[in-house]
Amino acid sequence: MKRQFRRVLPWAVAAAVALPSAFAFTTFGKRWPTTSITFYTGMPGKSPAGLTWSSAFQQAMQQWNDKTNVKFVANDSFVDPCAQYSRSQSGTDFPAGTGNLINSIDFRSTVCGNDFGNSVLAITLSNSVAGNFGFANFVETDIVFNDRQTWDVYDSARKFGINDFRRVALHELGHALGLGHESSVEAIMAPRITDLDQLQADDIAGADSLYAPQDLCPLIDLAPNRLVRNKLDLPDCRVNQLFGSGSDNSFVDVYRLKLTATTRLVFDMRSSELDSVLVLTDAKYSQLDIADDYAGTCNARLDRTLAAGEYRLLANTYAVPRKCVGNKGSYTLSISDGKLPTLGDSATTSGSAAAVLVTGGATADGGRTYKTAFAATDSIAVDAGIAVDPEHVGLAGKLFVLVQLGDGSRFVKTATGDFAPFSGNLAQLQPARSGPLAAQESLSIVKDLRGAGAGLAGQSFAVYVGYAIDSQPQSIHYGSEPIRFSINR
Numbered sequence: 001m002k003r004q005f006r007r008v009l010p011w012a013v014a015a016a017v018a019l020p021s022a023f024a025f026t027t028f029g030k031r032w033p034t035t036s037i038t039f040y041t042g043m044p045g046k047s048p049a050g051l052t053w054s055s056a057f058q059q060a061m062q063q064w065n066d067k068t069n070v071k072f073v074a075n076d077s078f079v080d081p082c083a084q085y086s087r088s089q090s091g092t093d094f095p096a097g098t099g100n101l102i103n104s105i106d107f108r109s110t111v112c113g114n115d116f117g118n119s120v121l122a123i124t125l126s127n128s129v130a131g132n133f134g135f136a137n138f139v140e141t142d143i144v145f146n147d148r149q150t151w152d153v154y155d156s157a158r159k160f161g162i163n164d165f166r167r168v169a170l171h172e173l174g175h176a177l178g179l180g181h182e183s184s185v186e187a188i189m190a191p192r193i194t195d196l197d198q199l200q201a202d203d204i205a206g207a208d209s210l211y212a213p214q215d216l217c218p219l220i221d222l223a224p225n226r227l228v229r230n231k232l233d234l235p236d237c238r239v240n241q242l243f244g245s246g247s248d249n250s251f252v253d254v255y256r257l258k259l260t261a262t263t264r265l266v267f268d269m270r271s272s273e274l275d276s277v278l279v280l281t282d283a284k285y286s287q288l289d290i291a292d293d294y295a296g297t298c299n300a301r302l303d304r305t306l307a308a309g310e311y312r313l314l315a316n317t318y319a320v321p322r323k324c325v326g327n328k329g330s331y332t333l334s335i336s337d338g339k340l341p342t343l344g345d346s347a348t349t350s351g352s353a354a355a356v357l358v359t360g361g362a363t364a365d366g367g368r369t370y371k372t373a374f375a376a377t378d379s380i381a382v383d384a385g386i387a388v389d390p391e392h393v394g395l396a397g398k399l400f401v402l403v404q405l406g407d408g409s410r411f412v413k414t415a416t417g418d419f420a421p422f423s424g425n426l427a428q429l430q431p432a433r434s435g436p437l438a439a440q441e442s443l444s445i446v447k448d449l450r451g452a453g454a455g456l457a458g459q460s461f462a463v464y465v466g467y468a469i470d471s472q473p474q475s476i477h478y479g480s481e482p483i484r485f486s487i488n489r
């Protein structure tokens with residue numbers, strides 16, 4: 001756990017500063033992992049002006065909510081900000097203890113036992129743990145206001161000797177978000193309190209850099225039921241370019257996904273050259289899910305049901321390879337609607353790799369579940385889908401279904417729906433269907449297959465599906481894994 005505190009000082013001489021055109025906010029590589037941050041605001045008492053301190057603090061929260069992507073949430077209960085903190089040995093800087101993982105506020109004469117120091121109005125204590133994308137993640141931020149100072153709540157110009165609680169809260173909330181001090185442009189995050197009582201453009205830009213990053217890397221559009229071939233390598237974006245800061249310089253490809261309805265999606269990233277990491281975020285890069293090392297491999301897999309809306313999918317790897325080899329090279333990314341299991345990578349009989357997603361499975365319950373072992377009395381259906389390489393859609397082509405039994409015998413499905421013995425000579429492979437290729441081809445391979453009575457009990461099956469375009473008949477694109485199942489005796 002890393003710990004930090006930030007303080008604001010009063011009474012700086014107001015220097016006349018010309019506004020530079022560029023933003024100049026500072027951050028510390030720390031942020032909350034989500035945009036929703038709850039503070040327990042129920043500190044007692046009210047200001048001489050009549051407003052409760054709690055309400056004034058909530059108004060400061062509301063300013064951040066209104067002007068940035070941050071959503072501070074107020075809980076009206078009181079929680080001691082110094083809970084599980086106490087005076088440290090030195091009595092200065094960060095107090096001893098680990099906090100209680102609750103964000104809360106109050107007036108105190110000391111910083112949870114430690115000295116406030118000269119002219120310090122308030123201090124934000126923060127605890128953080130290691131996070132993603134080169135940022136540490138806050139787990140707790142508490143704000144302690146110095147009750148040896150004189151306080152009220154008012155607008156605009158400072159009153160001599162009386163501090164405006166609300167603008168100090170605004171400033172400390174900036175620290176709680178991960179913003180540092182900014183002295184080169186007008187900002188609430190100035191190191192000393194000023195006549196400003198509203199968030200400035202630089203403060204908003206700072207919060208947005210942490211909680212609503214712009215699309216700083218090129219976007220690649222992605223649709224369900226696709227397989228994409230790509231690589232992570234120069235000149236790709238790096239994570240610290242994507243987020244505008246942070247220490248993570250690993251390569252990243254950024255995919256944009258737009259869904260018009262609630263959809264279950266299975267994302268699968270595979271590579272033999274790099275350690276695959278998949279990160280799903282909303283359109284403002286707030287993380288929804290992350291996947292790494294699926295089932296003991298170096299591949300990444302995510303299975304999520306997503307509401308309609310826009311998302312980002314980050315194909316990523318490590319800045320420094322860890323337990324899996326490599327951090328640059330080619331990968332495949334598949335995105336399927338999850339109705340049928342994905343049948344591996346797309347392979348080809350000629351060696352040229354196309355972007356084909358092959359799915360398929362065997363079911364005895366109408367597609368609710370796909371299984372690999374069935375009872376002899378089950379009524380089995382085998383279904384497959386091929387998301388054709390976009391470059392092949394509309395071209396004349398042929399779909400193929402090849403079945404290999406456990407005893408080594410092989411059959412192809414023919415255009416009449418029969419299964420004919422197959423010699424193994426690809427030139428003699430008969431198509432199950434011929435014609436122009438659709439973006440998504442569906443194949444009902446068998447229906448109502450029963451082991452009992454058909455002499456198939458005890459048999460195992462491997463079903464390969466694929467297609468070729470008529471102009472390249474020798475290059476059949478198929479799923480690298482077959483549909484495998486067996487029928488028990």
Ligand SMILES: [Zn+2]
Nearest residue numbers: 006007008191
């Ligand atoms: Zn400060």
